[in-house]
Amino acid sequence: GGAGSGMMNEDTWEWDGKSWIRFNGAGPEGRSGFAMVYDSKRKKTVLYGGTNKGQKYVDTWEYNATGWKKIEVQGGxxxxxxxxxxxxxxxxxxxxxxxxxxxxMSGETWGWDGTVWTKLAETGPAPRAMGYMAYDKERDRIVLFGGRLGWPNDANDTWEWDGKQWMEIKVQ
Structure with missing residues (x-):
């Protein structure tokens, strides 16, 4: 991913704790706007979606020590x-x-378990893009902050996902 000289790169780099090493195998097409997380249970990096020069991707890829693999999925x-x-x-x-x-923009919540995409909720925070999310392991919650509701409206709200529903958190 990423852009260099106006072009999307298809590079994959690994950090070994001391230096960056370029992975030379095949993988997803270069893109931006994708979602990517590390699945610590399955020890794989998951990539979903993105765009490049008008092409919109709705594909799911996984990466581990042996390389990238496109996962064939129905729905999502x-x-x-x-x-x-x-x-x-x-x-x-x-x-x-x-x-x-x-x-x-979407206000849906989806989950990927390594096999299927499942729609988890259609209600919750207002539809938005560029919201920041992180998992709070101590409290077993995913926290969502802000995002773009539509130009020029930015969100300044905080929500938590408990695995079943979203709850707005009023911050003082």
Whole structure:
């Protein structure tokens, strides 16, 4: 992923604790706007979606020490660019929220367990893109902060996902 000289790179780099090493095998096409998390239970990096020069990807890829593998999946979130995402280590699931659907935005919550994409919720935070998400292991919650509700409206709210539903957290 990433852009260099206006082009999307298809590079994959690994950090061994001391230096960066380029992986030379085949993988997904270069893209931006994708979701990517590390699945610590299965020891794989999961990549979903993205875009490049008008092409919208709705594919799921996994990467481990041997390389990239495209996962053939029926169904799933569809086009999602700049979605919020985090890995829920208790449930062993990548959680994806919102994102640009082109032409609009989504307020859906989806989960990837390594086999299937499952729609987990259609209600919760307002539809948005670029929300920041992280898993709070101590409290067993995924926390979502902010995001873009539509130009020029940015969200300044905090929500938590408990594995079943979203709850807005009022911050003082």
């Amino acid at each position: 979130p569809g086009v999602r660019l700049a979605a919020g995402y985090a890995y829920d280590s208790k449930r062993g699931m990548m959680i994806l929220f919102g994102g640009l659907t082109l032409p609009g």
